[in-house]
Amino acid sequence: MRDLRATFAHDTWVMPYLRKYKWLLTLVLFLGVMTFLSAGALMFNSGYLISEAARRPGNIIYIYVPVVLARGFGIARPAFRYAERLTSHNWVLRIVSDFRKKLYQAVENKAAAIKQTHQTGDILSILAEDIDHIENLYLRTVFPMVIGWVLYLFIVIGVGVFNWAVGLLLLVLLGVIVVIMPMVSVAVNGAREFKEKQIQHDFYTNLTDEVLGLSDWVISGRYDDFMDLQTKPIKQIAKLRREDHYFQWWRGFGVQVFFLLAVLTLLIWSGFQFTGSKAQANWVAAFALALFPVIEPFLEISQGASEWPIYQQSIQRVNALSADPVVQKDQAQLNGAFSQLTVDNVTFRYADDDRVILHDLTLQINAGEKLALLGPSGTGKSTLLKLLLGDEHATAGQVTINGQDIATLQDARANLFGVLDQQPYLFDTTVMNNVRLGNLNATDDQVKAAIKAVELEPLINSLPNGYDTQVQESGARFSGGERQRLSLARILLQDAPIIILDEPTVSLDPITEKDLLDTVFNVLKDKTIIWVTHHLAGIDHVDQVRFLENGQFDMQGTPDDLYQHEARFRRLYDLDRGKVTE
Structure with a gap:
């Protein structure tokens, strides 16, 4: 009752x-x-x-x-x-x-x-x-x-x-x-x-x-x-x-x-x-x-x-x-420029489930660093992203940015995080309007510069209506790789310091995937990147790799260190390059 x-x-x-x-x-x-x-x-x-x-x-x-x-x-x-x-x-x-x-x-x-x-x-x-x-x-x-x-x-x-x-x-x-x-x-x-x-x-x-x-x-x-x-x-x-x-x-x-x-x-x-x-x-x-x-x-x-x-x-x-979003109490803005994101001994379980999803995780990412997060399904990668964004709150431990609890920074969230995921949402309006969603105050020249940075300028100029071309619902007018680049241009305009890549290349062919990853890490070279992926294509772009398994970090280190000392990483790395190992 x-x-x-x-x-x-x-x-x-x-x-x-x-x-x-x-x-x-x-x-x-x-x-x-x-x-x-x-x-x-x-x-x-x-x-x-x-x-x-x-x-x-x-x-x-x-x-x-x-x-x-x-x-x-x-x-x-x-x-x-x-x-x-x-x-x-x-x-x-x-x-x-x-x-x-x-x-x-x-x-x-x-x-x-x-x-x-x-x-x-x-x-x-x-x-x-x-x-x-x-x-x-x-x-x-x-x-x-x-x-x-x-x-x-x-x-x-x-x-x-x-x-x-x-x-x-x-x-x-x-x-x-x-x-x-x-x-x-x-x-x-x-x-x-x-x-x-x-x-x-x-x-x-x-x-x-x-x-x-x-x-x-x-x-x-x-x-x-x-x-x-x-x-x-x-x-x-x-x-x-x-x-x-x-x-x-x-x-x-x-x-x-x-x-x-x-x-x-x-x-x-x-x-x-x-x-x-x-x-x-x-x-x-x-x-x-x-x-x-x-x-x-x-x-x-x-x-x-x-x-x-x-x-x-x-x-x-x-x-x-x-329902209207719950208003967070004691909201604040980030003190100064972003310098460090810290996951401090975080344990997490959902309220209706006794199973521990993440157990005593510790992670530190400095400004400008690139992190790849790998691991089998069901190990907590998506949950960790929710904790980083503030969608979920740790059962124990804390997630902080510059020492401030992420829960108190939700009003500043759009200024802190940009997200590029598997299926970016594009609206049934023009190319210009879709990209400008990253920054509604951006001028036409700034939008065009972002599109040029993601290497879509030749394609857009070749269209009969150019930047006024209708994207169509969910971006149906463009291919998967092109939709991701339009979303990447939107993120560039947003100009957030932390970018989360949630398997953005999962539905792309290997050639398109490589080209997109090269573009992403090139145009975001000054940003802090947290990249969730299933395999190691493009792993050379990151500074550190973390394998998450059973709610804990199983392997961690730079790509070079892991290749030298971890046989499992080496097999996956060679497989993604088409190299057969014994």
Whole structure:
């Protein structure tokens, strides 16, 4: 319950739309309840009709009214069901339309900030899945649970009017189905489904990262370790799904058992209550049969509740995406020019994970130095970058610039860091406008000088519209290497002292990769560079190399020292140059 309140405490995606469309929501719930009440009334009436007809009454008038009611309730049930489906989907389509509009506005208005704080996979997850999850929150959880609870109260109160003891017994028996089992589903099966989604998400992310660095695994002789990393999450997911199916079977069986007990309770009670005469006996089957239609919403309550953790994560993610950035307290500007970035005995673990990602890391980078950061996937390279940028905060230790905690320098972040990653974001506007994003006050001549520095001047001049050429969405007008150079020109205009290269050449062919790296290190020769890479092409450009593995630095030193003293480094180095070593 505490988690539920926390989820909606600052919610801007679910609760506002419940209030906005409250009357339509009320109509949906009313039609849903009437659907099952009509079904229950049909069974109740049918039970009476069958019993009365079996007595072979002397006059047809005795069964004429039940026959008419059977037709009426028989028509009412599908009619209410159809209207409920139309209304509920109308409700969902309305809010999903509002969701998508709001989501795309958030992405458009905060594209640069989102790019720094969210992985591409997270953004795709939000766009592709989270809105659907919130839609399913209504269709699969909210609507069935509210309808089921209303029917539960209706049955208990309705029977309690005739006999309070039987009503109390039904309160307990049906309460197990609509209250206890949903709570157990959330605690057990819901947590399992949430864990499965987490494993699947991490598996997709890590697999992409590991495939990109496949040559490192092969040349280091760790092929079996690579395969183990892929098969382990697959086996975990398969195990969780088996447990999920097993649990659902037993939960369904339990619902059927308690529902059977409720039916027997009604049957026994009505058998004693309505046996005073032959006419009263007609009501015995009526009460027993009336309960059967409500088993459908009762079953849906537990399943909908078990899916709540998945929906909760989606709600939290979209709220985090659209929320205003948290204002850091005691913000300051950097004292003087940048001179040193220090990682001082940093240990890090995520709040919801006991696993230590980084353990007691120490690193010092002076102004103008070039550092290459290597290591297999999942070793903490991305986490270390987040700590350097201030997106995450160390569990122990500290990250400082010129002795100042990075957390206090977030207002100056754009003046301290420039980032060139795998897929630089280019907007559907002109070349001039895209590059000028690095410094909105830059003149046209400064923009052109930056483009010339990254060796794109001949290409731009050859285009019909020159610097006014439309880049197209995500830079589709240009090749991968050209997009990286445009982003590099933007970084030059930004003129930040620290440049982070997050595998900017991962999707490029070897020739384009070499040319781009030569250009990058040439135009940024006066900058401090932190370069995350999977292999050693261009490693001669850096001053020091750090191999990060299992959350710690495994190898470190200059490229020359590592080549002379580390056989693993030497093999990787020779492989990247096409040289076969023994």
